[in-house]
Amino acid sequence: xxxxxxxxxxxxxxxxxxxxxxxxxxxxxxxxxxxxxxxxxxxxxxxxxxxxxxxxxxxxxxxxxxxxxxxxxxxxxxxxxxxxxxxxxxxxxxxxxxxxxxxxxxxxxxxxxxxxxxxxxxxxxxxxxxxxxxxxxxxxxxxxxxxxxxxxxxxxxxxxxxxxxxxxxxxxxxxxxxxxxxxxxxxxxxxxxxxxxxxxxxxxxxxxxxxxxxxxxxxxxxxxxxxxxxxx
Numbered sequence: 001x002x003x004x005x006x007x008x009x010x011x012x013x014x015x016x017x018x019x020x021x022x023x024x025x026x027x028x029x030x031x032x033x034x035x036x037x038x039x040x041x042x043x044x045x046x047x048x049x050x051x052x053x054x055x056x057x058x059x060x061x062x063x064x065x066x067x068x069x070x071x072x073x074x075x076x077x078x079x080x081x082x083x084x085x086x087x088x089x090x091x092x093x094x095x096x097x098x099x100x101x102x103x104x105x106x107x108x109x110x111x112x113x114x115x116x117x118x119x120x121x122x123x124x125x126x127x128x129x130x131x132x133x134x135x136x137x138x139x140x141x142x143x144x145x146x147x148x149x150x151x152x153x154x155x156x157x158x159x160x161x162x163x164x165x166x167x168x169x170x171x172x173x174x175x176x177x178x179x180x181x182x183x184x185x186x187x188x189x190x191x192x193x194x195x196x197x198x199x200x201x202x203x204x205x206x207x208x209x210x211x212x213x214x215x216x217x218x219x220x221x222x223x224x225x226x227x228x229x230x231x232x
Contacts, residue, residue, distance in 0.1 A: 043078075045070075049095065053106065060112050061090040068095030068118065073106030073126065080111045084132050084169075089113035105163070121158035128161055131169035131187065138175050157193060184213055 043058035046065040053074035060079025064070050070093050072078075078091050091114040095102050100118040104110075105126035113133040116122050122138050124130070140154025157176035161167070165179050168187030173179075176193030179202065185191060186203030196202050201211035 047095070060086060063090065063092045065093070066095035066100060066118075067098045068100030068102070070095050070102045070104075072104045073108065075106055076104055076108040076110070078110045078114070080109075080132075083111045085112045089133070091115070094118070111169070118159075119153060120156050121160075123158070123160045125161055125163035125165065125181065127164045129166040131167055131171065133170050134167050134173070135171075136173045140175065162198060182213055186210070 043062045043064065046063070047067060047070075049067070049069035050064050051069065051071040053072060053076070055075045056072055057077045058079060059077065059081050062078050080086065089112050091110065091112070093102050094115075094117040096117065097119050100120060102116055102118045102122045104124045105128065107126055108124055108128045108130070110130040111132040111134070114130055115134075116124075116136045117138070119139045122136055124136075136159055138159045139156040142149045142154055144154065155175060159173055159175065160178045161173075162179060162181035162183070164182050165185070166183075167173070167185040168189070170187055171185045171189045171191065173185070173191045174193065177191050178195045179185065179191070180196055180198030180200060182198055183196060183200040183202060185207070186201065188205070189203050189207040190205040191202060191207040196209060199213045200209045201213055202208070203210045
């Protein structure tokens with residue numbers, strides 16, 4: 001996907017041009033000139049704790065913000081041009097508190113409309129696939145006690161996705177979840193606190209283990225085939 005041309009940028013509002021200049025300056029400060037292309041693809045940040053690897057591609061407008069740390073590994077892609085909602089949504093990563101960390105591994109593929117909010121820790125392992133409109137939060141957002149609900153963030157517990165996990169569209173992953181490597185989270189699932197072993201198929205609301213990716217692969221019908229899909 002090509003970046004925004006200079007002629008197009010001049011037709012944009014001044015705020016967009018300024019945003020692009022700031023992001024370009026920031027990326028150059030990282031010492032990786034290859035990442036300057038990201039500025040032309042609509043990523044911007046509000047904070048100082050942003051750590052970006054090499055070869056990252058932001059295909060959708062993406063906001064990186066908060067007082068904490070956001071780390072994104074090499075060759076990770078955020079946004080999917082031929083995915084649903086590409087033109088009408090954006091991605092957002094919020095590390096809200098100074099001690100908060102969002103750590104995304106290498107070669108991760110994140111579809112459109114992704115939201116991750118951490119007040120402690122959200123970790124996404126290498127080679128994970130994140131579907132459209134997925135949400136990941138490591139806290140309750142509001143307390144249960146009605147007397148302090150507006151002023152409390154509720155309980156907090158880290159979220160960890162192991163390597164090569166596939167999270168389906170519209171899934172919500174909440175505080176305290178640990179999903180083992182190679183697992184699948186079914187579309188539309190609401191995954192609450194707990195540990196799910198590797199190679200699991202997790203689905204439902206509230207989610208539970210409903211199968212194994214190994215058994216599923218062994219029992220695949222003869223007329224079911226894989227189709228190669230490329231994001232370039």
